[in-house]
Amino acid sequence: MLEKTDLSKTIINDEYKKSEKIFKARLGELQRKAWELKIPIILVFEGWHVSGMAEDINRFILSLDPRGYNFHTMCIPCYEDSLKPFIVRFWSEIPARGKIAIFDRSWYSTAIIECLGKEKSEKRMEKCLEEINYFERQLADDGYLILKFFLHISEKEHKERFKDLKKNDTLFILDENENKGRQDLDFVHNYNEYLPFVEKLLEKTDMRYAPWKIVEANDRGFATLKIMMTATHAIETYIEQVTRIPAEQTIKYLNIETRDIPELNGSILEKVDISKKMPADEYRKSKKLYQQKLEALQYELFKKKRSMIVVFEGWDAAGKGGDIYRLVENLNPRIYGVLPVGSPNDVEKAHHYFWRFCEAIPKVGHITIFDRSWYGRVLVERVEGFCSEEEWKRAYREINEFEEILTKAGAIVLKFWLQIDKDTQLERFNSRQYDPEKKWKITADDWRNRSRWEDYKIAADEMLQKTSTTNAKWIVVESNDKQYSRIKVLKTTVEALEKELKI
């Protein structure tokens, strides 16, 4: 994509000034429209080290209302960041609906740093590209407008600008802090080494939903204008699309194929033998045994630089809290954390549904227990109509991709579905309702969910079937008997760790 670019393009100063003024006003207007329509926009800037990116970006953001955008620049990567899967740190930086996020270098430069000059660099790069493609497609599917610019200059221009910068001693802005060193960014100095590499990257990630625009940046005015014009055009087109197609249209289309699936498939949950029980003395013995094993295993996990994600889903009052309590009773809080997931707050609602979980994805050596999780998308959000049918249907694949990224980064993923029957739930609800010490545990929501038991069953069944993947299987836990449930969770976790850590 780069080599055929005509870098001789220029613009006369007067014409530039006139056009800049027009596009500035237009961009400001479009920003306000996108804000009203709650369209989130992601603008990525990549390019040569001396392509004038910072100046171009500044011209661009001067058109915008500062309340409506966030600017992200690459800085010295935090050591903590490197302990999480590559793409997860960028998930945290996506804009809220209606806002614009501007990335001055992005996951692309980061991917290059992660791979270039390292062992197995090709394989690493493939993994990064896969994560990037998932990430961008999932965001685009969720209504994010993504536009990527590559600021391109010729080798001759590159050489000359470097010379100038060195003369003026202003080379070090990207390098942030000289004594900390940024040798990992040295590649941008070497034009010919970098070029074929970038070519490949651009080709593999130039998607309809997240296209690359090569910006001829030998002439700075031309570059600025091209960026403004391209962005203006893209936002205009997108707004037109969004306002034309009513949301219902897509849903209707998908409605047809779904109706009969549950009946054809039968139910996984109905086949579960929830009558399983464990006597008290066996429970006490097993609990002690597995908790001790787990205590030792957490340090093994830490030493072997693996991580673990444990997801708990299940019926209200199925015993998630109690199971989690026994699981972490002997663990070290410096290693594990519990994330209880309730209804999203306003800020969380304004983002893609993965966003609020990314902070809690454990770093290497750590464990996060999710008390409810991203599966809310295909459970409560589906049943209560908090998302569209198209959205929850798409979510199975999205979740599988998300968990694939986690497991490929070395995470052990365990997913427990706690299964009880309707009578047991009623019993527990009643005992909570009438016990002053437990009354706070039960709310109107619980009763409402109960009244939709059948709908939740259909949703849970489909979830179990569609998201049990090779590396992240669902484990259905028979939980009518609390003691049986607790031990099964403990035992399964211990065995999974032993297997994965080869103990």
Added chain:
Amino acid sequence: MLEKTDLSKTIINDEYKKSEKIFKARLGELQRKAWELKIPIILVFEGWHVSGMAEDINRFILSLDPRGYNFHTMCIPCYEDSLKPFIVRFWSEIPARGKIAIFDRSWYSTAIIECLGKEKSEKRMEKCLEEINYFERQLADDGYLILKFFLHISEKEHKERFKDLKKNDTLFILDENENKGRQDLDFVHNYNEYLPFVEKLLEKTDMRYAPWKIVEANDRGFATLKIMMTATHAIETYIEQVTRIPAEQTIKYLNIETRDIPELNGSILEKVDISKKMPADEYRKSKKLYQQKLEALQYELFKKKRSMIVVFEGWDAAGKGGDIYRLVENLNPRIYGVLPVGSPNDVEKAHHYFWRFCEAIPKVGHITIFDRSWYGRVLVERVEGFCSEEEWKRAYREINEFEEILTKAGAIVLKFWLQIDKDTQLERFNSRQYDPEKKWKITADDWRNRSRWEDYKIAADEMLQKTSTTNAKWIVVESNDKQYSRIKVLKTTVEALEKELKI
């Protein structure tokens, strides 16, 4: 405080189990009550490396509902963090109202790491202690319950536990990642070097509103119980206090002294000569000159590892946006950022009012421009009654302390008040109202604020008087003439930078 501690205290296992159960239930209950009452709680744990802190904390948090607490453990400090004033990173971690934040090591250990074995360590420590005392007092004043535990063991016990840990090879949890090294934490290994140091720290920060509790931790059961009992007692007492004293009582007391102040002081704003003007050609020339100077100065700031904070306050339509535009027009977005400050969202409202600004405090080498700021506390919040009289009165001192921390950390703080008269505002409002391209700029809020001009004037006058400090002076900018205003801001900024950077 440590040397006189009786470390021989123990508890029998049976008694421990009985008491633990009681206190666990009690703590759970208190957590729910504090949640309802929106009391934010901060629990700090410090102590010897092998005092059993992690286990004690785990016992403690098992009593709590995970939805109601956050656990913060010390980990390898991010390089980015070290570029901001010491206490600012902890401001970001304070809990929301109703929540509990548990610190497994805290600003205390961080202060020790920042100072011990370094040049001018006494002076450094004094600065840290000052920041800590401001921080804790400001939080306590805002209704935060702060409780600090120091887990103390004898030298003999210390030696033995270290031996055991080395044998079991589980020493490295705090060290996180061996090859990255944590030599800075080595001090905790050396009992006798550390002891007098900690003694001093404890003495200087044992405040009525944020007391230290020494926990005798030779016996682990005893330590766990003491922590639980102390916390229970403290939360109970606090809840009792909060529910007893109605908020109005304090306000009434303060009401008396305030009424006549504005009249006695006269008005700073009335003396401002807002008729100042600048002709168009002088404006163009000056703008070019100062913008060029500023462009070069930003890199000097970067190289000299200083930072700059520019605060803009003033009447609606006084031209803040336009002044900021000209200020950043030639700057590098990798160096500067603009934070527009509007009404706080729900998450922000649930924290101390400083909280939402801490993320944007610039790191060394950077510039943040605040378009409105923490001064909202003594302006809009005061006038509209969004905070109590006691709160905004206290805020003058709090703000001065906050800015003192910033300037002592090397930040250049400039505060511009943009002054226009009431007629000019009306003119600008009308021109916005009737111009389709500017109409979005004006809202009902603007008209409402205008109707309270006199109240805002009193508030602004008092603010200018009480928060003009040696290192962070207010600059009143005559802004009836936009061109004059823009150049005064540019020129003042350039001159301040030249003076501070000694150019």
